[in-house]
Amino acid sequence: MTANTGTSGENLMGNGGKTHEPSTPTSDTEVASGTPTELSEIFFVDNSRRKQSIKIQVKLCPEGVYLRRETEEDDHINEQLIRIDDIIGSRYGRRLKKRARGGLNSCRNPNVPGQEADSEPDSDNSAYLYIYAYLKKEKPLRRVQTLRILRFRSSNDYGVNLQTAEMWHHTIRKHKRGNGSSSPADCGKQLLILLNPKSGSGKGRELFQKQVAPLLTEAEVQYDLQITTHPQYAKEFVRTRRDLLTRYSGIVVASGDGLFYEVLNGLMERMDWRRACRELPLGIIPCGSGNGLAKSVAHHCNEPYEPKPILHATLTCMAGKSTPMDVVRVELATRDKHFVMYSFLSVGWGLIADIDIESERLRSIGAQRFTLWAIKRLIGLRSYKGRVSYLLGKGKKEPPVEAARELPAESTAAGIRSSLPLNAGEFHDLPEEEEGEAVLDGEQFADAISLDRSVYRQHADSWHSAMSRRTAYYSLGGPSMRSNRSRMSISQRIEAANAEFAERVPTGTIPPLQMPLLSSDGWICEDGDFVMVHAAYTTHLSSDVFFAPESRLDDGLIYLVIIRRGVSRHQLLNFMLNLNAGTHLPIGEDPFIKVVPCRAFRIEPSSSDGILVVDGERVEYGPIQAEVMPGLINVMTTSGQ
């Protein structure tokens, strides 16, 4: 719809065809900047069929834009509200040369002879305001793209008309801010967009240009697009950029879950990790193959996902709101080394992990590979011996389990740290980075630091150190260490460095992997044969696997699904078939399948052969444990907290 205002409006309202001043506030409440709170104007739309113009009152207020349409027929009045949340942005200026989506209809001022709406831009003194909105509709849940074009032509002077359009534009922005939305444009920062051109079907770049870039333009978002050139590019980028917090307002990953994992782990390696996690909201635009996080975020916000996941997720990232989300600190032990990684989706052992990884060889057939491999694995059903231990979530009762038992209250060696209440507030930032001597010291002792925090993700095909650089640097370079350094032996320095490190970086609060878990600390342990142990902390493992329906982004809980040997193939088949709808978990007690909401868990496989996955990627097989860091990061959502 194109509406025009100005002399025509005045004429109809009986002002004798005089041009009128630009829109003025209808309310006298004005903010310091001079932007009014409410604007109202009469517009007209040509109705060629009825050979008359339709009068439309347009009112802009904090709730959004009201359009009230009146025709000559008394009984024919209808109204529309474009909610401020549904408006992603507006633009003002001359008429766009290219026909804008939503249609810039030819319109003629009905009351001023000779004033052609379709005149060439050069002779057109009108200023146009383009309002871009994506209206949220229920049943079915969807977003409807809507463009409203307001044409301001009350003056013969283009500059005056432009001022009016500009005032409307700024008022829209003000109301969006007032609604809790913080656009990058408002804080003078850019959005960092990391795009993996190889993710999913390998069309990330194309999809971005076609579906994401136009929305960014509509929302006036300034962005820095970084196209990854190799694995670890994104991780290194966020880990090493000194101006990350001053230059960027948030980070959007246009890719699959794999790249999001890189970004998260890159942030966690920064000296200012805590501040970075708090101040830089993270968004995801699903261009990958699994897309569990994008679907979980859409589910959380009650936003549509299909049939246009990229469009919907981009809108979510543009909404300027964020919600805290849990991160899970995962610790692995292989070949006498400790590895730490930060996860946001899941840890898996057994059935689902096997299907996910083993079906890779059928990647060329698409998503059907999972179905085919699931059938294969159900026929040749495997189970794995081992031990699963967990700390129940606060206020959660232990579910009835056949073989669950409490760990003996062992009196353990000195130095075992008991499990503390998990609290994100316990994690601290490192002090600001210092150059020079400290870094040198760090390098000198890097190899000697006992707590190696390297992580190996086989699929990513590269080693990356999660903490070692920082460990070495901080521990020995801190002011408290420097003064006593000369009097300390190397081993004392290393010990002190580790102690300081443990305080300052996001260390775990549960006992290290090689230490026993105590029932007196609340640990519950199950030994036996397991078909599957799969832990999830978001609702969806992939866009079509609704694995943990009860999960909330920041509930501080890990949903541990345990399936014991003895489960029938029929029951397993039902489990697999119902994963899509989220109805796979037993409602009442079940001797073989159960779900445990916990804060931390440990898996200790008895054999050395099997598959473990973290966030859908294979990791080294061996003992693994994880604990939740509640609400550590903020993810972009449409409903902020």
Ligand SMILES: Nc1ncnc2c1ncn2[C@@H]1O[C@H](COP(=O)(O)OP(=O)(O)OP(=O)(O)O)[C@@H](O)[C@H]1O
């Ligand atoms: N330019 C690149 N070339 C090759 N690999 C890359 C490049 N950029 C990133 N990667 C790696 O590709 C891996 C997979 O990427 P991503 O997660 O984006 O896609 P996906 O695997 O298709 O999606 P999903 O993880 O949702 O299944 C990541 O682990 C990342 O390290």
